[in-house]
Amino acid sequence: MKKLPTKIHDAWLLKPKVFGDARGFFLESWNRETFREIGLDLDFVQDNHSRSSKHVLRGLHYQSGEAAQGKLVWVTSGTVFDVLVDLRKTSPTYGVWDGYMLTTDAHERLYVPPGCAHGFLVVSDTTDFHYKVTAPYNPQAERSLRWDDPDLAIDWPLEIGIEPILSAKDKAAPCFKDCEKYD
Numbered sequence: 001m002k003k004l005p006t007k008i009h010d011a012w013l014l015k016p017k018v019f020g021d022a023r024g025f026f027l028e029s030w031n032r033e034t035f036r037e038i039g040l041d042l043d044f045v046q047d048n049h050s051r052s053s054k055h056v057l058r059g060l061h062y063q064s065g066e067a068a069q070g071k072l073v074w075v076t077s078g079t080v081f082d083v084l085v086d087l088r089k090t091s092p093t094y095g096v097w098d099g100y101m102l103t104t105d106a107h108e109r110l111y112v113p114p115g116c117a118h119g120f121l122v123v124s125d126t127t128d129f130h131y132k133v134t135a136p137y138n139p140q141a142e143r144s145l146r147w148d149d150p151d152l153a154i155d156w157p158l159e160i161g162i163e164p165i166l167s168a169k170d171k172a173a174p175c176f177k178d179c180e181k182y183d
Contacts (some may be wrong), residue, residue, distance in 0.1 A: 003038040007098040007114060008084055009091045012040070014072075014109040023111055027107055030072070030132065040111060042070060044132040052122045052129065057156070057164035060121015060145040060173070064180050066140035068114035070134035075102045078127030080120040081157050085145060088115035088182045095176065097154050115182040117145040121156050121164060143180050144173035151176050 002015040016027045028034065035042055052058065059176075060083065073082060083099040101123075102108055112118045119149050120129065147154070147170060158164060 001038055003040070004169065006084075006100075006110075007093060007096055008086050008113075009088075009093045010113040011084055011086075011116065012111045013100060014038075014111060016107055016109065018107055019115050029074070029109075029130075036138065042072070042111075042134055043136055044072065045136055048131050048133065050129045051095075052127055053165070054122050054125050055121065055159075055162055055165050057121045057147055057166055057170065059083065059170065060117035061075060061119060062087065062115075062117040062143050062145070063138055063141040064143050064182075065134065065136075065141060067135055067138040070114045070120075071112040071118055071131050072109055073102070073112060073118070073129065073131040074107070074109040075104055076128045076130055077104055078122065078124035078175055079103045080122055080124075080127050080129060082110055082120045083118070083154055083156075084110070084112045085117040085154075085176070086115070087117055087145070087179070090183065091115070097152050099154065099156075117143075117179075119147060121158070123157060135163045144169055145179045146173040146175045149175045
């Protein structure tokens with residue numbers, strides 16, 4: 001497993017070892033000891049799987065306070081543009097966003113640390129998106145950050161003339177200046 005830095009403090013792009021031949025491929029999607037060896041001693045408590053169609057934008061989501069979740073995210077079918085935003089006031093990258101194309105073929109994982117908002121835009125016809133979290137889902141702590149906040153200016157790869165498909169919650173999300181942050 002290779003651990004590559006991102007623009008966000010304590011967030012990592014991870015490239016697993018992939019063993020392939022004419023039959024297909026094999027990789028370890030999660031191995032506690034391998035992650036410890038690269039400096040990520042994580043305790044995941046829940047796995048999630050979502051399927052979304054092209055132009056669906058999920059996010060930017062996070063959980064507040066003690067319910068903050070670290071996430072290990074990856075795609076098993078399709079392609080997404082995956083985004084994280086640092087909401088930790090004490091972080092050297094506070095207010096910074098970063099984005100990656102996560103694809104089936106690359107097998108990359110992105111580790112999103114607690115204190116960051118996270119979301120993705122589906123750019124393939126359909127995508128299966130998987131993620132592990134370090135804290136259980138808490139509906140009272142659920143928060144959203146506006147995906148198109150002009151102050152963040154996230155460069156989403158939207159097709160000209162196409163609006164993303166959003167949930168009602170994401171349409172009503174506050175901008176960065178008004179959203180709940182982490183101390």
